[in-house]
Amino acid sequence: MHILDKISLYLIPDRATRNLCTPNATYSGIADISLWELWCSGIRGIIFDRDGTLTRYHSSHVPDEITKKLDEARRIGFNMCGLSNAGKARWSELEKLGNELGFPMLPSHPHAKPEPSAFFPAMDYLGHEPGQIAVVGDRIFTDILGGNRVGAYTILVDPFPNNCDPLKVRIPRWLENRLYK
Numbered sequence: 001m002h003i004l005d006k007i008s009l010y011l012i013p014d015r016a017t018r019n020l021c022t023p024n025a026t027y028s029g030i031a032d033i034s035l036w037e038l039w040c041s042g043i044r045g046i047i048f049d050r051d052g053t054l055t056r057y058h059s060s061h062v063p064d065e066i067t068k069k070l071d072e073a074r075r076i077g078f079n080m081c082g083l084s085n086a087g088k089a090r091w092s093e094l095e096k097l098g099n100e101l102g103f104p105m106l107p108s109h110p111h112a113k114p115e116p117s118a119f120f121p122a123m124d125y126l127g128h129e130p131g132q133i134a135v136v137g138d139r140i141f142t143d144i145l146g147g148n149r150v151g152a153y154t155i156l157v158d159p160f161p162n163n164c165d166p167l168k169v170r171i172p173r174w175l176e177n178r179l180y181k
């Protein structure tokens with residue numbers, strides 16, 4: 001997307017854009033998501049964002065409460081994977097985290113969330129229809145906008161406290177908080 005289109009999308013949102021930037025549900029974190037409610041509503045696959053959602057930025061530590069929730073999701077029968085906009089230099093981090101969690105952490109490369117094409121490999125991996133997939137993330141302009149564009153159920157979670165966002169995330173997050181929260 002051209003930079004001017006991005007700026008107008010973010011700063012002068014029309015009604016359609018506002019709808020696309022609105023999550024279907026919000027939780028304070030993964031540990032608080034009501035998994036049975038999701039399952040009963042027909043969701044069968046979950047795509048998790050990494051930075052700020054599963055872990056803090058540049059941390060490989062997944063808190064115990066999140067690990068327990070992922071185990072619970074697995075027992076219920078959800079298929080899961082991760083999807084991250086992390087660049088090539090961090091792909092080994094993604095692979096390592098995926099091995100630890102027991103599902104693949106896919107890079108969105110060569111696309112990037114919120115482009116719909118960034119979600120296709122993750123959706124193919126899960127093998128469910130878009131309406132059976134939940135996208136869970138801490139960013140409106142990437143996870144929620146992209147998840148809504150592909151027709152998934154979108155869940156916005158609060159980023160970890162003291163997430164140490166890099167500057168390229170701090171600015172759009174500041175805008176998201178003022179425009180859409």
Ligand SMILES: [Mg+2]
Pocket residue numbers: 049050051052053137138139
């Ligand atoms: Mg994130």
